[in-house]
Amino acid sequence: MKQFFSFIKKEFYHIWRDRRTMFILLGMPLAQIIIFGFALTNEVKNESIAILDQSKDAASSQIINKISASRYFNVTALLHNPDEIARTFQTNTARIVLVLPSTFGEDLRHVNKAQVQLVTDASDPNIATTLINYATAIITDYQQSLNSTAVIPYQINVQSRMLYNPQLKGAYSFVPGVMAMVLMLICTMMTAITIVREKETGTMEVMLVSPVQPMKIVMAKAIPYLLLTVVNITNILLLSVFVLDVPINGSLILLTGESILFTITCLSFGLLISSVTDSQQTAMMISMMGLFLPTVMLSGFMFPIENMPLALRIVSNVVPSRWYYEIVVAVMIKGLGISSILKQTLVLSGMTVLLLSLAIKNFKIRLE
Amino acid sequence: MANDIIIQTEQLTKRFGDFIAVDHISFDVHKGEIFGFLGANGAGKTTAMRMLCGLSLPTSGKATIAGFDIYKKTEAIKRSIGYMSQKFSLYEDLTVKENIRFYAGIYGMSNKYIKDKTALLLQQLHLEDEADKLVGSLPLGWKQKLAFSVAIFHEPQIVFLDEPTGGVDPVTRREFWNLIYEASAKGITVFVTTHYMDEAEYCNRVSIMVDGRIDALDTPVALKENFSAASMDEVFLQLARKATRNDS
Ligand SMILES: Nc1ncnc2c1ncn2[C@@H]1O[C@H](COP(=O)(O)OP(=O)(O)O)[C@@H](O)[C@H]1O
Ligand SMILES: [Mg+2]
Numbered sequence: 127m128k129q130f131f132s133f134i135k136k137e138f139y140h141i142w143r144d145r146r147t148m149f150i151l152l153g154m155p156l157a158q159i160i161i162f163g164f165a166l167t168n169e170v171k172n173e174s175i176a177i178l179d180q181s182k183d184a185a186s187s188q189i190i191n192k193i194s195a196s197r198y199f200n201v202t203a204l205l206h207n208p209d210e211i212a213r214t215f216q217t218n219t220a221r222i223v224l225v226l227p228s229t230f231g232e233d234l235r236h237v238n239k240a241q242v243q244l245v246t247d248a249s250d251p252n253i254a255t256t257l258i259n260y261a262t263a264i265i266t267d268y269q270q271s272l273n274s275t276a277v278i279p280y281q282i283n284v285q286s287r288m289l290y291n292p293q294l295k296g297a298y299s300f301v302p303g304v305m306a307m308v309l310m311l312i313c314t315m316m317t318a319i320t321i322v323r324e325k326e327t328g329t330m331e332v333m334l335v336s337p338v339q340p341m342k343i344v345m346a347k348a349i350p351y352l353l354l355t356v357v358n359i360t361n362i363l364l365l366s367v368f369v370l371d372v373p374i375n376g377s378l379i380l381l382t383g384e385s386i387l388f389t390i391t392c393l394s395f396g397l398l399i400s401s402v403t404d405s406q407q408t409a410m411m412i413s414m415m416g417l418f419l420p421t422v423m424l425s426g427f428m429f430p431i432e433n434m435p436l437a438l439r440i441v442s443n444v445v446p447s448r449w450y451y452e453i454v455v456a457v458m459i460k461g462l463g464i465s466s467i468l469k470q471t472l473v474l475s476g477m478t479v480l481l482l483s484l485a486i487k488n489f490k491i492r493l494e
Numbered sequence: 495m496a497n498d499i500i501i502q503t504e505q506l507t508k509r510f511g512d513f514i515a516v517d518h519i520s521f522d523v524h525k526g527e528i529f530g531f532l533g534a535n536g537a538g539k540t541t542a543m544r545m546l547c548g549l550s551l552p553t554s555g556k557a558t559i560a561g562f563d564i565y566k567k568t569e570a571i572k573r574s575i576g577y578m579s580q581k582f583s584l585y586e587d588l589t590v591k592e593n594i595r596f597y598a599g600i601y602g603m604s605n606k607y608i609k610d611k612t613a614l615l616l617q618q619l620h621l622e623d624e625a626d627k628l629v630g631s632l633p634l635g636w637k638q639k640l641a642f643s644v645a646i647f648h649e650p651q652i653v654f655l656d657e658p659t660g661g662v663d664p665v666t667r668r669e670f671w672n673l674i675y676e677a678s679a680k681g682i683t684v685f686v687t688t689h690y691m692d693e694a695e696y697c698n699r700v701s702i703m704v705d706g707r708i709d710a711l712d713t714p715v716a717l718k719e720n721f722s723a724a725s726m727d728e729v730f731l732q733l734a735r736k737a738t739r740n741d742s
Contacts, residue, residue: 132599136588143587143628328581332645335547335577336600337569 129338133346140320141350151316155308155358159301159365173257174220176203178211183231189242192268193224198260215247222246222257238278244286258286301366302454303427306447308358309385309392310421313351315413317396320347322409325400340489344400348393355389375461384457384471388450391478395446397485421447449473498525500652500683501546506555508541515541517706518555523685525651528678530697531687532730536739537703539687540580543654546685547577560651573601576650576682580657584641586630590621593629594644601648615643635666639673646677653677655686659693671696694726702730705739 141148175193179186194201203219205211211223225243233240244261246254262284272280321344324330333343359382366372374381395417403409422428424442431442442448449470456462456470464471501523508516516538523529533539544550546559548568557564560574584593591612598608616622619639629637638658646653655674659667671693678684686697694700694714701711710717710733714726721729 129599129602132596136585136592136596139588139592140585327585328579328583329585331549331579331581332577332583332597333600334549335572335575336597337572337602338600 130342130346133343134349137320137347137350141354151312151354152358152361154311155304155362156365158304158307159362159370171198172200173198173222173260174202175199175261176205176211176214176220176223177201178205178208178223178225180228181226181230181232185231185234185240186226189224189226189265189268193261193264196264198264211245221253222261224261234280234282238276239281239283241283241285244284246286262286300427301362301370301372302451302458303425305359305362305385305454306388306425306427306451307418307421308362309355309389309450310417310447311413312355312358313348313389313392314396314399314417315410316351317348317393318399318403318409318413319406320351321397321400322403322406325404326406341486344397344489348397352389352393355385359385372459374458376457376463380464381454381457384450384453384467384474387471387474387478388446388453391446391450391474391481394478394481394485398481398488401485401488417447420445424448425451427451446474446477449477499523500525500527500560501529501558501685503546503557504555506542506545506557507553508538508545508550509553514706516545516552519703519706519708521701521708521711523683525683526678526681527698528674528684528686528696530694530700531685531703532689532691532694532700533687533703534689534734534737534739537737538706539703540656542703543656543685543687547575547654548572574651576645576648576653578641578645578653578655578658580660582637582641584629584637584644587628589626589628590616590632590640591625593640594647597644598647603648611647615647619643635662635669638662638666639670642670642673642677646682649680650682652683652685655684657687657689659688659690667693691725691727691730694730700726702733704733704737709733709736 177190177193179190190201193199203214205214205223208225211225214220214223223245225245227241227243230240230242242265244258246257248254265282265284269280269282321330324333330340334340363374363381367374396413399409399412399416403412420441424431424434424438424445425447426442431439431448434442453467453470453474456467499522501521503522504520505518506516506520507514507518519542531539531543541550545552546557546564548564548571552564559571562570562574564571585596588596594612594615595608598611616625619636621636621640624632624636629640632640642653642655642658645655659670662670667690674684674686674696686693688694697714699711699713700717701708702717703709710720710729712720717729718724718726721732723729723732
């Protein structure tokens, strides 16, 4: 065991002393998240808004005034019937429409409770969410100003509808996507490269001549990358919650557990690659072509799997990151529990066992 | 004298496809000997040595190392040998001390023992001031001497050296051979490949490999006599003229 720790320590020296690589490994995930974060926090200013006022009374005009008075929105169109909403989006007249239903004023007066609807063009889902947040804030503001003088509190419910992209595909897919990419890159590629480097330099031979079990050395190589990955995942999650406002809706423990499972899948993949190649260059190429690209293209994070041609849909089944991506979306974004991701978890576990046994079987005690 | 044989091979052969890299070689090495394993580039020296170290499986033939069969007792052999590969095999991004520590740790030596012995070794190599420097920053000759010392740190019965002085200047080569003599004086058997013929003179016995076969094996003095040559260089040239293989 003491021997094992000294191996791990040595791996940390390797990582620590190659500062450039270390900074890339730690910085790249942060950079990706932050760049995306900037794209996300579009400041809303003088955004065009169209209004469909079917109520046409005191209350509805007060809301409209409030909105046009705010520095966030400009009322650019007054619509007359719901059919016009889609055209508003198609002609880029506005990206958001406020619908005040015909019963709005009456409901508010008689039952102190009314509904409004916000419809957005969600083809750019980030902007759509931001717009809804701003408009909702103004309406809530109005509701509070009513309540300051009222006996019975008023309540205005805001219903929002995202046209074109009701599930908000793309908006929140970035964080799970980056997680899958980072794990794949660090665990698979770096593990493969660090083992193959020892073959290239000849240090592996010296170890194979010694009584130490080679598997022990290889395992010791994986552990620092496992830790590095934990740091990265923590960073990504912190940034995503506090900078991007992408919350963790499900269980953090479940998310962590699944991430560790996927990390082990990736490490096994790295081991397997290192056992079939003798040069760092080849190891890097295999990692890039064989894993990184499929992760980007076929995991569903750039292009939805259901829109792919049948052949690619079939291929995507053997891409481990596809399953991990689905897990993260389910747990982190949709807030679902373990029961809804059993299939994905089983598939990943199966892949891990298969990859690991292949890697161990292939690992040569004797170099030919 | 048969019981002082520490390496024995019989018809040891290695094929790569149709190509016979090592062609039925048979020889004995005695305990405590400095055995020179000579041959031109591509003669098959490295391939033969790798079979003896357990890095490569022979195609046919027999061999025992320290009395252990190379097919069956690989674990026991590993504990009895040290190995310095043809490639430089220390970690350039670790310090001198860390390298020693790591390789000694592989052989499961205690911390206390490693510490004491490291201090002694650094003193012998005059590397005390470099102990905490990265190995990558040392001159090649120092690296090679360090690599050799690391290879015998666990005091093996036999040490295999594959072209340990390749690319090193003549003065450092002399110093390196002094280290080999010291190890030999401690009873470690030295099995060394080289293509520098002047180094052959430093060996107790030498074998000369041509195209995968051992064409001559004797003491340097006897070889020079047999081939009526003034130097080992001449002996080698006479044998090498027959060679058909040319790797370099
Ligand atoms: N893994 C291998 N596959 C095929 N041929 C090999 C392999 N290893 C060595 N050889 C060939 O075997 C011959 C002997 O090589 P080697 O033992 O390295 O020679 P030396 O160490 O004497 O220079 C060379 O011709 C080399 O090309
Ligand atoms: Mg060689």
